[in-house]
Amino acid sequence: MRATPVAGLERLIGIYQTPSGKKMIRYTMVSVVSTAVSLGVLGLVFGVVHLWSEVPSAIFANAVATIPSYYLNRRWAWGKTGRSHLMKEVVPFWLASFAGLALSTVAAAVAHNFSTSHHFHHFGRTIIVLGANFAAYGVLWVGKFLLFNRLFRHHPHPAGAEHQPVGVGESVAEVGELEGNAEVPVLERLDHRL
Numbered sequence: 001m002r003a004t005p006v007a008g009l010e011r012l013i014g015i016y017q018t019p020s021g022k023k024m025i026r027y028t029m030v031s032v033v034s035t036a037v038s039l040g041v042l043g044l045v046f047g048v049v050h051l052w053s054e055v056p057s058a059i060f061a062n063a064v065a066t067i068p069s070y071y072l073n074r075r076w077a078w079g080k081t082g083r084s085h086l087m088k089e090v091v092p093f094w095l096a097s098f099a100g101l102a103l104s105t106v107a108a109a110v111a112h113n114f115s116t117s118h119h120f121h122h123f124g125r126t127i128i129v130l131g132a133n134f135a136a137y138g139v140l141w142v143g144k145f146l147l148f149n150r151l152f153r154h155h156p157h158p159a160g161a162e163h164q165p166v167g168v169g170e171s172v173a174e175v176g177e178l179e180g181n182a183e184v185p186v187l188e189r190l191d192h193r194l
Helices: 005-016 019-048 054-077 086-117 122-151 172-178 186-193
Strands: none
Touching: 005 019, 019 054, 019 122, 054 086, 054 122, 086 122
């Protein structure tokens, strides 16, 4: 049975309605934006302006794309607000981005060697560099999602839930539900049962 575009759209909407699905789709959209920024900057500084060779151009393009990627992922995809924590969020994010940058740099160097050995003109070299950079992004996509899911863990609290006292007869599990389904520590659950 062939899938129709309408069925595919309905399935995508169903996935988007789950918290994990919403994160995944928003992360994907941020990846599209950051990839477009990176490829646009790379195409501009290497392809149009001829500012640097392939490798420095790829480094610059990926560094520029990391800035909107961080803020869009943190705020929009994971819903994290407030100040960023330097050691728990910013540094690991930039380390992951630099790992992507390292892979992108290797891809740009391979693209340079390939296009030089095949005597491509500048336009052909630009296409090869853009393709190599795009492939490098794809390789790290899943690993970064898993890392960002840990970095930007967010436990929303319903309005006023933190101010509600535990009433007589309320279980710890119910209190945990009031606190946005936060995980109730094992010792608290055990203590309540005793």
